[in-house]
Ligand SMILES: *[C@@H]1O[C@H](CO)[C@@H](O)[C@H](O)[C@H]1NC(C)=O
Ligand SMILES: *[C@@H]1O[C@H](CO)[C@@H](O)[C@H](O)[C@H]1NC(C)=O
Ligand SMILES: *[C@@H]1O[C@H](CO)[C@@H](O)[C@H](O)[C@H]1NC(C)=O
Ligand SMILES: *[C@@H]1O[C@H](CO)[C@@H](O)[C@H](O)[C@H]1NC(C)=O
């Protein structure tokens with residue numbers, strides 16, 4: 063009775079013990095008691111990592127106590143079933159090793175095993191282990207020494223790294239077609255595996271599928287094994303992994319196991335999450351590559367930036383001296399002018415003359431339309447005085463002066479910014495069959511305007527300003543066809559600091575007073591002389607010197623003088639006018655023109671008187687023809703003969719005149 067009870071009691075203990083230990087399910091290993099070695103660890107979220115972070119390493123995780131795997135009465139291996147989910151995440155895509163194995167081992171002392179190949183289970187390809195081992199390998203390394211079929215296979219091992227049977231990792235779908243789907247073990251995605259052994263027929267089968275696919279009906283690999291001859295009574299059960307040269311993380315997310323029965327299904331919703339599933343390898347390579355790429359990019363940006371900066375510094379370089387500080391408001395920045403004229407493009411070119419090219423433009427900040435005159439000059443001598451003068455003139459306000467808005471200086475170049483005159487220069491409307499013929503009324507208005515501007519320059523301001531280059535092409539027309547005097551003072555730039563032996567007499571042939579040619583000294587009187595020439599130009603519609611005319615008519619003054627003497631002065635008027643003119647005004651303008659062009663400077667009226675005459679406040683002084691004739695012939699003709707000779711100053715005058723006759727207008731064509 064006692065024996066019977068005792069036997070029953072023992073049976074009870076054994077069954078409860080085996081029931082307790084041999085049927086478990088871990089959805090994450092947070093609460094699991096596992097025996098870890100090597101570099102295996104369990105993350106706080108319950109994720110079991112067999113290997114990772116290190117190369118040439120192994121890791122094991124076993125149940126802490128061995129299970130009784132054999133029927134104590136028959137001595138035959140028991141049936142078992144297990145299911146687990148693993149993930150293999152390589153550091154670098156396509157570079158990984160070596161894999162995971164589900165292991166039954168007699169001893170968990172696997173210290174003899176190599177840290178690299180053979181999955182942390184064996185130490186050489188041919189020496190049989192003294193340990194008893196049955197393993198199902200998920201091998202990501204192709205080792206020809208052990209007849210591996212590829213680097214992505216499942217195999218059944220018994221006491222040797224050489225598999226009894228193996229096959230490429232894949233699964234059959236459960237749908238009607240039963241398609242064959244390849245599976246990449248080291249894809250980084252979780253994979254579920256089922257391993258079953260039946261003691262009835264000794265068939266060991268392995269099935270695997272992606273985590274989102276139900277267990278396929280057909281196993282991927284199956285072999286008849288005499289497990290009873292391969293294992294001891296008690297076996298440890300668990301996992302093993304090893305890593306070679308290429309750092310690879312081998313994870314187990316969940317595991318269920320049952321002896322003598324079917325293992326429980328895993329609860330996928332309770333599994334720990336993987337660290338940055340899948341993208342880790344890419345992330346890792348970015349971690350190395352990105353700083354390099356960024357560094358290269360940064361370097362490129364810096365180099366390009368510096369080049370651009372240096373280029374723009376050179377491109378927009380200006381000359382600025384301390385004395386210019388007081389002209390700050392009149393000083394333009396070259397960049398603005400460059401942008402305004404679209405880089406001084408030809409489309410913006412209004413004209414080119416002796417002093418330089420003139421461009422139209424719109425200032426970027428204010429949107430004001432301007433004309434920019436580009437004056438090249440070699441020497442810096444006299445620049446200070448010149449700037450002082452043009453800036454102070456720029457401060458003058460007169461409705462018949464073209465307003466100077468400011469300037470900018472660069473090496474060898476001066477840029478003058480004027481208000482834009484939409485109707486071009488007067489000469490365009492006078493000579494060579496103009497498109498838009500000016501009526502006498504308009505002409506007389508222009509004459510009076512220019513006279514008042516010149517009077518203002520000579521007498522209306524605190525100091526006398528000599529214009530030096532009065533002529534039709536320097537008179538500009540605003541939107542209401544008012545004459546506006548432009549380019550004043552510019553001639554002065556060319557006066558300063560030049561060699562006395564090659565004195566430049568600046569001005570334009572035909573407008574140059576005789577005494578100017580001799581002394582080189584510009585005065586208000588020489589301005590009046592040029593104004594006289596301008597009056598005759600406007601009235602007669604031709605230039606003071608017309609080389610294409612017949613010999614007697616080359617010099618306009620001579621021609622007018624002839625007609626005056628003959629009593630037919632009005633006949634020299636611009637033929638384009640026809641009869642559309644006021645005879646009194648025409649006569650007065652022509653006679654005034656002659657008077658102003660008087661060779662003797664003391665006979666010329668001052669601008670104050672010119673103004674009064676034009677306004678009919680004062681009568682035109684009487685002129686005697688004799689004095690005229692004599693002096694014109696004496697000075698005017700002699701002067702011209704001189705040009706043909708080797709007088710350097712006069713040659714210079716010619717050269718300069720030739721270049722300045724086509725003075726650039728500040729306006730659109
Ligand atoms: C062992 O085998 C005997 C005879 O086949 C059977 O009755 C018994 O249930 C088995 N024990 C276990 C634990 O499987
Ligand atoms: C390999 O491991 C076995 C134990 O399984 C041991 O006896 C043997 O000495 C080891 N061989 C080498 C070369 O380490
Ligand atoms: C599966 O992989 C093997 C070996 O890489 C290849 O030969 C076969 O074509 C693949 N099959 C499918 C369906 O991709
Ligand atoms: C190896 O596995 C395949 C697939 O399960 C099976 O068809 C074949 O019979 C097995 N070979 C051996 C020797 O067990």
Ligand SMILES: *[C@@H]1O[C@H](CO)[C@@H](O)[C@H](O)[C@H]1NC(C)=O
Pocket residue numbers: 288290291
């Ligand atoms: C399995 O192995 C055991 C012990 O080595 C032996 O007695 C038995 O006959 C084997 N069974 C088969 C089917 O080979």
